[in-house]
Amino acid sequence: MRRFERKQNIFRNKxxxxxxxxxxxxEERDEEIEEYMDALQPVVDGWEPNNIFLYGNTGVGKTAVTDYLLDRLKDDVADYDDVDLAIISVNCKTLNSSYQVAVELVNKLRPAGGEISSTGYPQQTVFKKLYGELEAIGGTILIVLDEVDSIGDRDELLYELPRARANNNLDSTKVGVIGISNDFKFRDQLDPRVQDTLCERELQFPPYDAPELENILESRAEVAIAENAVEQGVLKFCAALAARDxxxxxxxxxxLRLAGEIAENREVDLIERDHVEAARSRLEQERVEEGMRELTTHGRLALLAVVSKAAKEETPSRTREIYEEYTALCDSSGTDSLAQRSVHNHLSDLRMLGILSAYENRSGSRGNYYSYELDVPFTSAIEAMSDVLRLNSEIETIRDIASMNNVV
Ligand SMILES: Nc1ncnc2c1ncn2[C@@H]1O[C@H](COP(=O)(O)OP(=O)(O)OP(=O)(O)O)[C@@H](O)[C@H]1O
Incomplete structure (x- = not known):
């Protein structure tokens, strides 16, 4: 067996x-930072903080910019004796109601051993306990609720917290809420009263374009990657792929990280374009696998039907044709098939997950119909499928047809 050996040819600090x-x-967020700083200015001035709602797609720097600015803010207010700032951050991902978020906040503020249980209290009791903890800290408190959309429609806390002082639930403590979300619908679904308070200041973070991503990568590669370990053009290529997607x-x-790992495993000292290509297909496969994990058996069978059509070079394919393929697969796997309408719903879910793309065709008087094709490489889709469906011989046949047709 080989020994573990330290590898440092590619990464300086992975x-x-x-x-x-x-x-x-x-990098590349000067305007947003300016606007964010304006929204936070009342904290420095000793006034009641604004409530801020920050939204934008995943990975566009909402959390990074928030962490960076709040660190700065903490340092800068230290110069003013009359401002006492505390920051509490909670990620709401696994907390799907006001109640659970309030319990989490209380427990964050209490010393070890003093935590409350996450069930069994009336909601107002938990809110009262929270106000008690906030009042005990005093000064200005910013509460950051990341992935705040997880709270769903049980959003009373988002209404109560910013108004706690006005409603005499807090006496001297000044509270501001910073809500962060990548769900664009969440804001519009909020109760109008919550919208008014939480979204006092709204900041939108747009997706990065390719040159912006290249700059971000360059500044990170300086810290992360060993000198001369990236082939020229590789950062541009990573940036272009991510910008397009x-x-x-x-x-x-x-x-970039995965491309570096692939280079390392191939025992070379340079990250090349090929490694990025390999990283892209592996990440894509992971995305499909992740999406697949969420699918029901029928969702998987519907996807496999499209994969089978793709192997025969028959995509984009109409729902009706996919449905025929699907029923055949159901027969082979001994599963009762669903009606065409339901399979159509599964196909649209797969489209939402970015696994399929759809085209709307107009067929004159007979109305419109959809056709579907894979939006991920064939190989990624079939690889992801092999583990989860017990249809080994069918999947082998699809693979054989694909290789005859040079479908990859
Ligand atoms: N402008 C930037 N400069 C440097 N690094 C950045 C920038 N924007 C994002 N990053 C980095 O990209 C990664 C993702 O950013 P971040 O977590 O802030 O995204 P997000 O918008 O909060 O996404 P999500 O909604 O999924 O939580 C992090 O590693 C972050 O450090």
């Missing part, structure tokens, strides 16, 4: 490409 790294510098800095950084 953690700097990871999710928990906090960059010293934020999502405009997400996370995606661009993930591509």
């Amino acid at each position: 953690d700097a490409l990871g999710e928990s790294y906090r960059p010293d510098q934020i 999502s405009g997400s800095a996370r995606q661009a950084l993930d591509l």
Whole structure:
């Protein structure tokens, strides 16, 4: 067996490409930072903070910019004796009601051993306990609620918290809420009263374009990657791929990190374009697998039907044709098939997940119909499918047909 050996030809500090790294510098967000600083100005001036709602797609720097600015704000207000600032951050991802977020906040503020249980209290009791903790800290408190959309429509806390002082629930403490979300619908679904308070200041972070992503990658590569370990054009390529797909800095950084790991495993000292291509297809496969995990058996069978059509070079394919393929697969797997209408719904879900793309065709008097094709490489889709459906011989046949047709 080989020994573990330290590898450092490619990476100088791989953690700097990871999710928990906090960059010293934020690139390409000058305007947003200006606006954000304006919204935070009342804190420095000693007034009641604005409530801020920050939204934009995933990976566009909402959390990074917030962390960076709040660190700065903390340092800068230290110069003013009459401002006492505390910042509490909670990620709401696993908390799907006001009640749960309030419990989480109380428990963050209490010393170990003093936590309250996450069930069993009336909501107002938990809110009261929260006000008690906030009042005990005093001064100005900014509460950051990341992924705030997880709270869903049980959003009373978002209404109560910013008004706590006006409603005499807090006496001297000044509270501001910073809500962060990548769900564009969330804001519009909020109760209008919540909208008015929480969205006092709204900041939108647009997706990055390719040159912006390239700058972000360059500044991160300086910290993360060994000297002369990236072939010329590779950062541009990663940036272009991520810009075309999502405009997400996370995606661009993930591509670079994985490309570096692939280069490392191939025992070369240079990250090349090929490694980025390989990283892209692996990440795409992960995305399909992740999407697939959420699918029901029928969703998977509907996807496999499209994969089978793709192997025969028959995509884009109409729902009716996909449905025939689907019923045949159901027969082979001993599963009762659903009606065509339901399969159509599964196909539109797969489209939402970015696994399929759809085209609307107009067929004159007989109305419109949709046709579908894979929006991910054939290989990624079939690889992801092999583990989860017990249809080995069918999947082998599809693979054979695909290789005869040179479909990859
Ligand atoms: N402008 C930037 N300069 C430097 N690094 C950035 C910038 N924008 C994003 N990043 C980096 O990209 C990654 C993703 O950013 P971040 O977590 O802030 O995205 P987000 O908008 O909060 O996404 P999500 O909604 O998924 O939480 C992080 O590693 C972050 O450090």
